[in-house]
Amino acid sequence: MGKLRVGVIGCGSIAQHRHLPEYAVNKHVELVAVCDIHEERAIEVAEKYGVRAFTNYETLLNSGEVDAVSVCTPNCLHATISIAALEAGIHVLCEKPMATSKQEAEAMIRAATLNGKKLMIGHNQRFVPSHQKARQLIQNGEIGKIYSFRTAFGHSGPEGWSVDGKESWFFQKEKAFVGAMGDLGVHKADLIRYLLGEEIVEVGSFVETNAKDFADVDDNAVCVLKTESGIIGTLAASWAYTSKEDNSTIIYGEKAILRLEDDPVHSLVVQYANGEVVKYELGKIQSNEDGGQNNSHVIEHFVHSIIHDQEPPVPGEEGMKSLEVILAALESNETKQIVRVRV
Numbered sequence: 001m002g003k004l005r006v007g008v009i010g011c012g013s014i015a016q017h018r019h020l021p022e023y024a025v026n027k028h029v030e031l032v033a034v035c036d037i038h039e040e041r042a043i044e045v046a047e048k049y050g051v052r053a054f055t056n057y058e059t060l061l062n063s064g065e066v067d068a069v070s071v072c073t074p075n076c077l078h079a080t081i082s083i084a085a086l087e088a089g090i091h092v093l094c095e096k097p098m099a100t101s102k103q104e105a106e107a108m109i110r111a112a113t114l115n116g117k118k119l120m121i122g123h124n125q126r127f128v129p130s131h132q133k134a135r136q137l138i139q140n141g142e143i144g145k146i147y148s149f150r151t152a153f154g155h156s157g158p159e160g161w162s163v164d165g166k167e168s169w170f171f172q173k174e175k176a177f178v179g180a181m182g183d184l185g186v187h188k189a190d191l192i193r194y195l196l197g198e199e200i201v202e203v204g205s206f207v208e209t210n211a212k213d214f215a216d217v218d219d220n221a222v223c224v225l226k227t228e229s230g231i232i233g234t235l236a237a238s239w240a241y242t243s244k245e246d247n248s249t250i251i252y253g254e255k256a257i258l259r260l261e262d263d264p265v266h267s268l269v270v271q272y273a274n275g276e277v278v279k280y281e282l283g284k285i286q287s288n289e290d291g292g293q294n295n296s297h298v299i300e301h302f303v304h305s306i307i308h309d310q311e312p313p314v315p316g317e318e319g320m321k322s323l324e325v326i327l328a329a330l331e332s333n334e335t336k337q338i339v340r341v342r343v
């Protein structure tokens with residue numbers, strides 16, 4: 001089999017920091033095209049990687065030049081572009097949040113199945129070493145019964161990240177559909193599901209806009225979650241953590257407490273109930289603060305799943321379940337009720 005011909009749609013921050021550099025060093029991949037409606041940006045990025053620039057994703061998809069694409073556009077376009085790609089017989093790695101509704105997510109999954117193509121969602125938190133180690137400890141029974149958790153993802157906001165700064169789509173409801181909850185909260189909903197190996201079945205939340213007066217989406221949210229076995233915990237997502245990013249998770253178990261990405265040096269600290277403390281140095285999580293320069297491993301898993309014709313580690317179904325938690329949180333905030341997640 002020759003190299004996988006890849007195109008990247010959307011040439012903003014996530015494409016430039018992660019997708020493009022990670023494809024460029026993957027020996028199974030030949031980067032062939034990029035696409036952005038911002039023509040100068042498309043040309044600049046295309047020149048950097050020596051590939052063809054497109055300004056219309058349909059033209060790229062119909063060019064016959066690509067076998068797989070990354071969808072790195074604003075959230076509102078994820079479903080439309082992914083479905084168009086899958087229907088054109090092209091594998092898709094779509095950024096998170098997967099879609100703006102359950103119906104869109106289901107249509108994406110259907111398109112992947114009908115066309116026999118891979119659909120993976122960019123939930124990179126699953127590939128962070130401390131998260132993988134914690135999942136292993138939990139699965140091995142080392143922590144005993146899990147009682148509770150606390151997870152947070154917050155920073156000062158996407159104006160310091162998006163290529164369009166304060167003018168970014170991130171702050172516009174019709175393009176983003178959801179703010180910090182969709183941007184950061186969905187990562188942590190996915191992480192908790194991954195770590196505990198259980199579904200979240202009930203959600204209560206406060207989802208506010210109180211830090212950014214120019215935004216018409218939420219920027220500060222706190223949720224309470226309950227899993228199918230009755231584990232309860234909190235999830236916070238915020239663009240209002242002004243001076244320092246928080247990307248930490250704490251799992252409270254019968255035999256130990258796990259502190260993930262909570263210590264600047266030790267990405268996993270295990271505090272056993274018998275007083276023993278084990279500290280693991282497993283490398284840093286990717287963050288906006290390092291410009292996302294660490295390898296996310298998302299691209300290598302996507303490519304591997306295509307080459308070996310295996311299910312991707314985060315298929316559309318998983319992306320949809322994590323999205324459902326966010327949709328339930330939004331509904332809870334609106335209705336002021338605890339909402340059952342429709343899984």
Ligand SMILES: NC(=O)c1ccc[n+]([C@@H]2O[C@H](COP(=O)([O-])OP(=O)(O)OC[C@H]3O[C@@H](n4cnc5c(N)ncnc54)[C@H](O)[C@@H]3O)[C@@H](O)[C@H]2O)c1
Pocket residue numbers: 009010011012013014015035036037038041055057071072073074075077095096097122123124161162163164168169183
């Ligand atoms: N996995 C992660 O950790 C992570 C981190 C950041 C962003 N993301 C996700 O990646 C996606 C992109 O975010 P970003 O930070 O790169 O945003 P960004 O604002 O930096 O870039 C978005 C780009 O999309 C382009 N675009 C808009 N409409 C387009 C169209 N119709 N066709 C082609 N290009 C189009 C814009 O011109 C811009 O260059 C979002 O869904 C976001 O949630 C994921």
